[in-house]
Amino acid sequence: MSDPTTIEATLKSQLGATHVEILDQSGGCGQIFEAVIVSPEFAGKTTLMRHRLVNTKLKEEINKLHAWTQKCYTPEEWSKQSSK
Structure with a gap:
């Protein structure tokens, strides 16, 4: 089982992510995650x-998962996206 808190901390420290949302889509088993990452x-x-950049930073965590889906935005793109 992977920990969303660990994934979020890694993204913030290694990618300088300013916003991270991680949703557990597995029903609680911690094997299917969907993420929004802003960096x-x-x-x-x-x-x-x-995606390759994120996957490289999260290689160990992703190897423990069944499915990993990510949406990656720059801060400017996220600002436009979230104001819709």
Whole structure:
């Protein structure tokens, strides 16, 4: 079972994430997570590059999961997204 708190702390410390939302979609078993990640590190990167960056930082945690879905935004993109 993976811990969303550990995942969030890793993203904040290693990616400088300014906003992280992690939802456990597994019904409590801790094997399926969906995440929204906002970081200035994503600026100028394609979606694939952003996902690879996150996956590299969370390699050990992701290996313990059944499914991992992520949506990655820069702070500017998140501001536009959340104001809709």
